[in-house]
Amino acid sequence: MATPDRVSYWNKTKSLMFTMLGLWVFFGYVIHMFVEQLNTIVIFGFPLGFYMAAQGSLIAFVVMLFWFARRQNAIDEEHGVHED
């Protein structure tokens, strides 16, 4: 089962997973730790720190997920383990 190709497939899948996890930590937590500093920047009436929690991070999550579905599918096809 653990052919070299499978090992490389799983390594790529894992690194994509960790990339996503990193982005998730950034948009889910790290950016909101600087809310007070970000709030000093105001765009269209939005304090930026408030904006990130109300909309910014959410947009990032949605974009990340569509990107992930495409990326993972490309990895599947590259290694010939996609579904028919």
Place this chain on the structure above:
Amino acid sequence: MANTTSTTAGGGDFTSNLGRIYGIYTGGFIAFIILMAVLSAMGVENVVIGYLFMGFTIVIYAVIGVLSRTMHVGEYYVAGRRVPALYNGMATGADWMSAASFIGMAGSLYLLGYDGLGFVLGWTGGYVLVAILVAPYLRKFGAYTVPDFLSARYGGNLARFIGVIVLFSCSFTYVVAQIFGTGLISARFLGIDFNVAVYVGLAGILVCSMLGGMRAVTWTQVAQYIVLIIAYLIPAIWMSTVKTGIPIPQLMQGQALANITALETAQGIAIHHITPFAHGGYDAKNYFLLILCLMVGTASLPHVLMRYFTTPSVREARVSVAWSLLFIFILYFTAPAYAAFAKWTMLDLVASGLTPENIAEKAGWMMRWAAADNTLVQICGKAATDTAAIVAACGEKGVTALSFADINLNADMIVLATPEMAGMPYVISGLVAAGGLAAALSTADGLLLAIANALSHDIYYKMIDQNAPTSRRLIVSRILLVMVAVLAAYVASTKPSDILSMVSWAFSLAAGGLFPALVLGVWWKRANSAGAVAGMIAGFGITLFYLVMTQYGADFDKATPNMELWWGVKNISSATFGLPVGFAVMVIVSLLTRAPSRAMQDFIEEIRVPRGKQMMEEKTA
């Protein structure tokens, strides 16, 4: 999956015409709203409009439910595994967005300002974990239920049984909150007593889920999503247009925030809406822990995960997670705007010079809500049922001019009351009520089905009678569904807590109990049966212990003093303790006991790649 498609009448026709069917449905619903507006303008009474809105939508759901009835196991449990990614996304959106999102969230954002955004973040970001860690792998395995996976991965019925216990606890807590929500709506808009109203809501829930299982629930949920999103967007767009002239509430929220801050300053309110970590006891620690528990809970809740069992392939399951979040996002990035416009409206109302004598005239809606339930609107600390009551309560406190802080609105009523607050015609109130009902019903359907499936499939079929014929399994499932639903309605009628807290507890219970076993089951081959069982018991046990002890105490009485919070962590984030303990116990016990067999390691290898047959094949006849 060709073997499952042929047996259902018109199934293929239906799935290829989905766009047209739901297009016509949406047009019909909009026509219905216009008809209601016309009737209302012609002088039909408000309560009649309320009945028509709720009655009409429930009838639609029931019709879909009846048309999708099935006696086929694969259809009943996983909708035949041929729900396209986009529609599954929409159904997941409705499954996900419950009374807490629709009714509770914007209300909490109104009260908590920035700190309420923890709910917005927590209930969206979790889908990242669903997509990258769990859902595609469970789809490849081909389970009917989440405990199915636990049993296959951790060899045997002990892991399955503990999985069922966790599933039951979190889903039941969650469903109680939904029935509570339907009761609240029925009480206000149909004018019936709350204790009766919860059972009325229950009837609405049962017609959708009982006959057709997952198949019926899927197609009603798509219909419910359309109702709830229209109902949520219209009032927000309305307020934005009236207040700013531009019908994009999400964008104009910036202007609303600037005005809120200015009005707050003028009225001497020290803690601003936008000030972080300052409302309702949410310090930075509780804010981030809540986000963590909600996100991890998302990736562990069985009624959400099981939606991804219905897609035709692993690939579609991944895309479907992205669609789900997009559909959820549409409501979630509107909620803060909804809250901001409502708060702006209220601050304006206060600025117009409110006194105990004139409030009944300026804001009669408060009296109507106070009459529906005396905890919903309090002015000067007492139920605001009429002018006399308000004048008396304020006179005692020596209040002559009402300030923003004197008016205490319950979080669960703000969304439902906003149309009246902002002076919209009653049709919009009826629409919002129908939307709230759709949100509560759709989630309750998904939850009850998850519970009934676990009891009938995992307990009855897999653990008690492996030879039970299909028809008996499905009948058992339906009977259990009704029993659980009635029990939940009874608990809801006792008003255990507010909607948002009950739902957050469900997330913590799921996170503490299931997350380590699910994630390590896919990502760590060394995880074994003993480790998983010990980890689930420890993680779930600690979470439940903390929750019960801090909420009710050892004597199960809310009124007497309860256990002190540990390090000040609120009990809606109970998984703060269960999660690390669950992971640690699972890893340590796994390492101390024997590694999983060669066959099990091959099994895990197989789950990790999309190609190949799904692993669990079920006899479907």
